[in-house]
Amino acid sequence: MAATDQTSPGIGVLKPGQIIRPIVNADDVPDLVSRLYGLTVTSVKELNSYDDKNFHVQVTGPSKNPHITEVCPHGYTFKILNSMDTKNEKLVDAQNQMMLFLHSKGFNVPKPEKNVFGSYMKAEKLTPPPDDFLTNNVTEAPSQEYMIRLLTFLPGKILHQVEYTPELFYECGVFAGKLDKELKNFKNETLLSRKSIWMLESTLDLRKFLFAIKDEGQRNMIEEILEAWEKNVTPVIPKLEKGMMHGDLNEQNIIVQPDPDNSEKYHLSGLIDFGDIQYSCFVFEVAIIVMYAMIEVKVMEPNEAGGHILAGYLTQRDLSELEWEVLKECVAARFAQSLTMGAYSIQQDPGNDYLLVTAAKGWKVLREFWTTPKEQVISRWKNIIESYQRRS
Missing domain, CATH: 3.90.1200.10 (Aminoglycoside phosphotransferase (APH), C-terminal lobe)
Known part of the structure; x- marks a missing residue:
């Protein structure tokens, strides 16, 4: 669901007319995964999401990322957060920490992976939407910067x-x-x-x-x-x-x-x-x-x-x-x-x-x-x- 919130200055509860969902093409995902995570993508499938963009990516070959020593056999969820949550690094870190905590306690939840820079998340500027994207119902243009993460994929x-x-x-x-x-x-x-x-x-x-x-x-x-x-x-x-x-x-x-x-x-x-x-x-x-x-x-x-x-x-x-x-x-x-x-x-x-x-x-x-x-x-x-x- 939408995780829009106001936990730090400049971050507000979702307002009418505000577009926060990333505008991302699936064709761009393999290059992003390779550059940020050192993994070679063989397939990309978009997953259901409310305000974020999620993709199931399958990878092949050894990892070029020193922080991923064993590639997940089920692939990964490549997550591009909505523009509002992107502004709140503390919230994203809290999400990562809760998943890592539950994973350590034996719960079957996604495990965040570090990128090639040694971080569990990174904000990236992506291609802006076309000029005609905005409608009469929209008062604020989508942000061009979104937080990106990679999580192990849960089969089933x-x-x-x-x-x-x-x-x-x-x-x-x-x-x-x-x-x-x-x-x-x-x-x-x-x-x-x-x-x-x-x-x-x-x-x-x-x-x-x-x-x-x-x-x-x-x-x-x-x-x-x-x-x-x-x-x-x-x-x-x-x-x-x-x-x-x-x-x-x-x-x-x-x-x-x-x-x-x-x-x-x-x-x-x-x-x-x-x-x-x-x-x-x-x-x-x-x-x-x-x-x-x-x-x-x-x-x-x-x-x-x-x-x-x-x-x-x-x-x-x-x-x-x-x-x-x-x-x-x-x-x-x-x-x-x-x-x-x-x-x-x-x-x-x-x-x-x-x-x-x-x-x-x-x-x-x-x-x-x-x-x-x-x-x-x-x-x-x-x-x-x-x-x-x-x-x-």
């Missing part, structure tokens, strides 16, 4: 590509709980003050982007959610347990692998995309993964998905009464973020179909979820959780 499929099952949701919950527990030991000063439009604490900033939602009924529903957030969640945020978190546990970032004994069955195997890491409320992490699980699920009603995820999560970390009380509003707020910012972003980048993933079914799922009484939603989730507990 993304969760979005396989059939969702209760077992997979449970595994996602367990993984999220383990992640939150381990990250209690990760320290980073930069993340303590980070602000981003994609952090749930920034939910009320969505009011600046509501103009992008053209359907009056949809816009009114988002306004209802924002009012509920302001009334029920904002006052209690200081009381909620906080820690370092991934911040974007969605179906595009969770990697799965087939079961060795059953190729039609999948298990969670890894996690990618650390662009939204933050210091925030743990209940937000849970709400995010629940929300994205609801979008494409077919084996159960979307409103039931959260029960299976929470059943796994609770094996690692308990939820307080206060966290239970605000959980529905938190899930709805993530829907509001994804749908509102998706509507806005597609106006700025009409050719990026990835921006429409949530919108395809999200409005219908959100309406059913939001109009279901909170007590009914929580009761159903707890019944599912208890069914797991009875099995053990």
Whole structure:
């Protein structure tokens, strides 16, 4: 997701009319990888991305980079950060440090590689876009300088590509709980003050982007959610347990692998995309993964998905009464973020179909979820959780 924030002077939360996604041709990638990382590229494939540009590159032959002594057999993700995150080297360093920390703890996450200059990142000036790139909706031209990184590639499929099952949701919950527990030991000063439009604490900033939602009924529903957030969640945020978190546990970032004994069955195997890491409320992490699980699920009603995820999560970390009380509003707020910012972003980048993933079914799922009484939603989730507990 977009990781736009204001952690240092001159860096602001994304504003309407601002284009931050890099304009990069895939044909330019091999030369960049060779010059910056001393690797020979054999193939380039662009990957889904919201505000960055990501490419899966396969390489061959020995490395000419003294810092890469063993070439990753699965290739690499060549990441070109958006212009806003490029301005914040401390944030990029925090992302690298979190991945290195989790990698050292046995988590299957991408490992940042040093470039030929001995650094995990480098800002590069790239070819500017054509003069006619700007549209009537754009008030600021794209930057020509972008931060570049190289990460080991995680093989497998993304969760979005396989059939969702209760077992997979449970595994996602367990993984999220383990992640939150381990990250209690990760320290980073930069993340303590980070602000981003994609952090749930920034939910009320969505009011600046509501103009992008053209359907009056949809816009009114988002306004209802924002009012509920302001009334029920904002006052209690200081009381909620906080820690370092991934911040974007969605179906595009969770990697799965087939079961060795059953190729039609999948298990969670890894996690990618650390662009939204933050210091925030743990209940937000849970709400995010629940929300994205609801979008494409077919084996159960979307409103039931959260029960299976929470059943796994609770094996690692308990939820307080206060966290239970605000959980529905938190899930709805993530829907509001994804749908509102998706509507806005597609106006700025009409050719990026990835921006429409949530919108395809999200409005219908959100309406059913939001109009279901909170007590009914929580009761159903707890019944599912208890069914797991009875099995053990």
